[in-house]
Amino acid sequence: MNLKPQQYINGEWVDAISGNTRDIINPYNQEVIAKAPEGDEADTKAAIAAAREAFDQGDWADTPATERGAIVRKIAELIERDREELAELESLDTGKTVEESRGDMDDIAGVFRYYAEIADKNGGEIIDAPVPNAISKVVHEPVGVCAQITPWNYPLLQASWKLAPALATGNTLVMKPSEITPLTTVKVFQLMEEAGVPAGVANLVLGAGHTVGAELSSSLDVDLISFTGGIVTGKKIMQAASVNVKKLALELGGKNPNIIFADADFDIAVDQALNGVFFHAGQICSAGTRLIVEESIHDKFVDALVARVKKFKLGSGFEEDTQMGPLISAEHLAKVEAYVEAGIKEGATLAVGGSRPEDPELQKGFFYLPTIFTDCTTDMNVVQDEAFGPVITVEKFQTEEEAVKLSNDSIYGLAGGVWTNDIAKAERCVKKMRMGTVWINEFNLYFPHAPWGGYKQSGIGRELGKLGIEEYTETKHIFHNLKPAPLNWF
Ligand code: NAD
Secondary structure (H helix, E strand, O other), rough: OOOOOEEEEEEEEOOOOOEEEEEOOOOOOOOOOEEEEEHHHHHHHHHHHHHHHHHHHHHHHOOOOOHHHHHHHHHHHHHHOOHHHHHHHHHHHHOOOOHHHHHHHHHHHHHHHHHHHHHHHHOEEHHHHHHHEEEEEEEEOOOOOEEEEEOOOOOOHHHHHHHHHHOOOEEEEEOOOOOOHHHHHHHHHHHHHOOOOOOOOEEEEEEOOOHHHHHHHHHOOEEEEEEOHHHHHHHHHHHHHHHOOOEEEEEEEOOOEEEEEOOOOOOHHHHHHHHHHHHHOOOOOOOOOOEEEEEEHHHHHHHHHHHOOOOOOOOOOOOOOOOOEEOOHHHHHHHHHHHHHHHHOOOOEEOOOOOOOOHHHHHHOOOOOOEEEEEEOOOHHHOOOOOOOOOEEEEEEEHHHHHHHHHHOOOOEEEEEEEOHHHHHHHHHHHHHOEEEEOOOOOOOOOOOOOOOOOEEEEEOEEEEHHHHHHHEEEEEEEEEOOOOOOOOO
């Protein structure tokens, strides 16, 4: 690996002020792939000060949006140029297959391209003035200094959803990637420097949540915080952010229902139900881990899933025939194991999986077998809690109303799916499903121009699409009286 992970503060590549480092581990074999600086509050304060200075000085916000868009487009081009290196770094760091990472890189370049294209299309409007001889206009301005905190499952993809709209709209920023997967974010900051993002505009601090993340959340000099991660962390950030009433964008967890009606195309529904969960070993916020299957096809459907799951090839993300890599860390593997054990104790039936694989080749990695629970009911924790791993729970339903009711019985509301060939039934269901994204005869498809975010405790705000740009702008109303006159009231 050629990359030397460093922090990027005020246009300089630096180690942690404390000199501390953290080992970055390959989840496939536990080898140390890099030593990253372990920044803390002091590094974070320096990065915030640089971003504050760059914003207050004003050049970036005053740069014409077309020029900012050109820099964002250049970042996309550089990502495309270095696609293979980035994809390999992402797979080394996360364990996902290189083929998946290549797809991520294409999506990421697409996100930068999308925001490059719409950077100069966020104009305001003239609204009707309530008096003659006046102009009333509404303009959109950057929010200011943005803190951006990302998780480990899609390190660079999640970063791109935040970096591209923030830069396109003239904000300055401090990003903190997950401390366990910082590599591709470091690389993209190098590309951002090459693309011409001015010093101080985009800053990168590496380190833990309780130090760097907490400092970002509670700083009086940060105007907006955009966070993607778990619900518990999101709530802590919300509390800390109240100190100066920061603008908040929260993309939190999900426990996503996937409803399968008996009239669906059976083979396609089986195939996509598997894909909707086991991609990246289930470590996807929108994974369709909660299958809700019509009783008349339930047994046949479960048998088909189990037969396919037994043939999955687990292994190194660098081998072409690998379908599923390891989980991210020993700590996360322990969480998934505890979740499955709790499910067994609650009375769910293990249809397949439920343990680590026995294959000697996989013993050094954080592998867990793809797992399916049947006989599940909504009152079980395995049905309600996000496992964030390769585990499906299956519930049965008899009527359309029951299926929709089950799908909404959750604190989460990120995403969901419906499989049926009855168009009217599909439309009736999705209208009632309380989630930010609902797919009909599809699962887990997202793209840059469609908004992404959660209902209920899955979050606040939206990323991607035009709404993603609105998160990073303040709206100002300017009223200009062209013929002022005394009011003669006092
Ligand atoms: P996490 O909440 O543990 O960590 C996310 C980030 O927050 C990391 O960078 C971490 O260092 C930081 N952090 C931790 N404590 C903090 C604190 N006190 N203050 C500020 N920052 C802090 O989440 P994770 O385990 O990295 O990621 C998995 C979670 O992310 C899952 O719940 C998943 O559903 C969610 N996620 C959601 C989306 C979405 O679009 N809604 C996308 C990806 C992941």
